[in-house]
Amino acid sequence: MLNxxxxxxxxxxxxxxLYRLVMLGDTNVFNDITLxxxxxxxxxxxxxxxxxxILCFWMGVMKIGEKSGFIGHLTQFLNPFLKRLMPDVPDxxxxxxxxxxxxxxxxxxxxxxxxxxxxxxxxxxxxxNPHKESASNAQILFLVxxxxxxxxxxxxxxxxxxxxxxxxxxxxxxxILIATYASTLAGLLAVASIQRIKLYDPVVLGYxxxxxxxxxxxxxxxxxxxxxxxxxxxxxxSNFIIFTLIIAFMAGAVKQxxxxxxxxxxxxxxxxxxxxxxxxxxxxxxxxxxxxxASGALEIALDFFKSLLTxxxxxxxxxxxxxxxxxxxxxxxxxxxxxxxxxxxxxxxxFAGRLASIVQGSTETTFYVLAVYFGAVxxxxxxxxxxxxxxxxxxxxxIAILVGYLFFA
Numbered sequence: 367m368l369n370x371x372x373x374x375x376x377x378x379x380x381x382x383x384l385y386r387l388v389m390l391g392d393t394n395v396f397n398d399i400t401l402x403x404x405x406x407x408x409x410x411x412x413x414x415x416x417x418x419x420i421l422c423f424w425m426g427v428m429k430i431g432e433k434s435g436f437i438g439h440l441t442q443f444l445n446p447f448l449k450r451l452m453p454d455v456p457d458x459x460x461x462x463x464x465x466x467x468x469x470x471x472x473x474x475x476x477x478x479x480x481x482x483x484x485x486x487x488x489x490x491x492x493x494x495n496p497h498k499e500s501a502s503n504a505q506i507l508f509l510v511x512x513x514x515x516x517x518x519x520x521x522x523x524x525x526x527x528x529x530x531x532x533x534x535x536x537x538x539x540x541x542i543l544i545a546t547y548a549s550t551l552a553g554l555l556a557v558a559s560i561q562r563i564k565l566y567d568p569v570v571l572g573y574x575x576x577x578x579x580x581x582x583x584x585x586x587x588x589x590x591x592x593x594x595x596x597x598x599x600x601x602x603x604s605n606f607i608i609f610t611l612i613i614a615f616m617a618g619a620v621k622q623x624x625x626x627x628x629x630x631x632x633x634x635x636x637x638x639x640x641x642x643x644x645x646x647x648x649x650x651x652x653x654x655x656x657x658x659x660a661s662g663a664l665e666i667a668l669d670f671f672k673s674l675l676t677x678x679x680x681x682x683x684x685x686x687x688x689x690x691x692x693x694x695x696x697x698x699x700x701x702x703x704x705x706x707x708x709x710x711x712x713x714x715x716x717f718a719g720r721l722a723s724i725v726q727g728s729t730e731t732t733f734y735v736l737a738v739y740f741g742a743v744x745x746x747x748x749x750x751x752x753x754x755x756x757x758x759x760x761x762x763x764x765i766a767i768l769v770g771y772l773f774f775a
Contacts, residue, residue, distance in 0.1 A: 372700075375654035379661035386662060398660045406656035409710075410649040410703075422637035427615055429633025430626055432467070434618030441466040447573040451554075451563055452504040454494060461490035465508060472512065472730070484512055484735070485742045492743040500747040501740060503561045507554075509739055509751050513730040514546070514553035514758040520727040526706055527723060532714035536605055540588055541720075541769040542727035547581045549729045549762025556754040588773075652703040655689075659707065664689065683775065684767050686711075686718035690725045691763045695732040695756060702726065721770040729762035 383399055386392040441463055448455075448462060455461055468483035487508060495502040501509070520542050527535035551574075558565050565571065591599060619626045658664050668685055675682040690704040705726045709719040732755035736748060 372650060372654050375658040378663050379657040382661040382663040382666070395661065399657045402656040402660035403653050406653045407649055409706075410652040411645060414645040414649075418638060418642075422634040425637030426630035426633035427612055429636070430619050430624070430629045431615040433624045433629045434615055434622050436615055436618050438463075446569050450567050450570050451507060451558075454502065455491065455504050456494075459490065459494075461487055461494075461504075464490055468512065484739050488739045488743050492745075498743075499745060501745050501749050501751055505740075505745070506749060506751045506754070507557050507561070507563075509736060510553040510557050510754045510758060511550060512739070513732045513735045513755045514549040514762060520723075522702075523705075523723050523727050526702075527709065527714050527719075530706065530709045530714040530719075532709075532719075535714075537773075538720055538723045538727070540584060540603065541724045541766070541773050544581060544585055544769050545724055545728035545762050545766035547577070548765040549758045551578070552761035553754055553758030556757045557750070560750050560754070652706065655700070655703050655707050659711070681771075681775075683717055684721060684770065687721035687725055687767075687770075690722040691766075694725065694729060694763065695759045701731065717770070717774050720774045721767065724766045724770050725763055728766040729759045732756055732759055 379399055383395045386395045444466060445457075445462060448465065449457060464483055464487040468487055488505060491502060491505045491508065492498065495505065520539070523538065523542070524535045527538070555565075557563070563570075565574070588599065616626055619629060655664075668688070671688070672682040672685050675685065687708060690701050690708060693704045694701040705722040708722040709716075712718040714720075732752070736751060736755065740746075740748060740751075
């Protein structure tokens with residue numbers, strides 16, 4: 367799938383360039399396309415280089431959280447909830463610990479760090495799977511929750527926004543929280559309806575009611591504010607929670623008499639390796655999207671959609687963020703590149719730049735996660751995983767657009 371998408375960008379750019387050269391007499395079009403390959407290659411590397419520091423830091427913090435027992439406490443807290451959603455998984459099975467670690471990495475927006483933990487979870491769940499080539503109910507539920515990605519701290523998005531000149535990189539935090547929660551809840555409801563999971567169980571209802579109440583309270587509070595105050599408070603809450611998390615991890619490690627510095631260094635080394643792994647993927651996708659835009663193909667498609675919306679008197683400002691939305695279910699690196707390209711073109715603090723950031727944090731990459739996680743354990747029959755994952759993606763992106771208008775329109 368990714369191979370087809372990547373090649374399509376180049377071939378469509380080439381055909382569009384031929385059209386502009388032959389039919390419109392634009393002799394500079396292939397110069398623009400070729401220049402984009404050099405410019406975007408450099409940009410992709412610079413962005414990856416800038417991301418290295420933040421990945422090292424937060425992978426180090428995650429390692430402290432793991433060794434301090436914070437992740438263990440979180441597992442205990444979520445265990446009653448997860449047991450009822452996955453009745454086929456025995457109590458205290460190692461899959462739960464790996465699952466919580468994976469979800470914790472996703473909560474911090476460290477999607478690349480979450481991947482090995484997700485594979486580990488799938489491997490644990492596969493040991494319980496009686497039909498090895500067909501996904502079990504527990505594996506499907508985990509995958510859909512993973513692809514809908516509850517992102518409480520989208521740190522990589524904040525980093526990209528900071529690098530691209532956002533005055534307040536964290537002002538998209540609350541909108542992302544709302545959109546990603548809607549996506550996850552939609553995915554859970556979709557899977558539960560097919561697997562006949564008893565969501566009316568008192569324990570499950572208690573957890574869902576608690577999570578929903580928190581998100582609803584946040585939405586209610588911010589809905590009462592004017593837009594400037596809303597953005598200011600969103601930034602304050604974001605930064606306070608993020609730094610409080612760091613202190614909580616460190617305090618827990620000190621209490622457990624863990625060498626905090628050494629734990630941090632071990633995690634930071636993993637972060638550096640992850641950052642290096644990102645470079646070729648980001649270069650590949652950002653260059654492909656760059657030539658696609660330089661050829662004029664992206665502009666033609668977006669202008670057509672804008673004209674269609676204008677004809678029916680529909681606000682079309684969200685259209686500039688749609689490339690990120692279209693790419694999100696297919697490719698994480700592609701969606702990330704689309705988000706970056708949107709912010710570069712329109713500005714990090716533009717409506718399109720902010721909305722693309724919200725969309726990027728609202729859900730995960732369904733087809734990529736499905737291919738990697740199921741492929742790692744040899745599953746060939748995904749059953750209802752794709753349909754439920756795409757439904758969660760659609761709801762997440764739809765809510766992202768709505769809250770983008772609420773906060774920034």
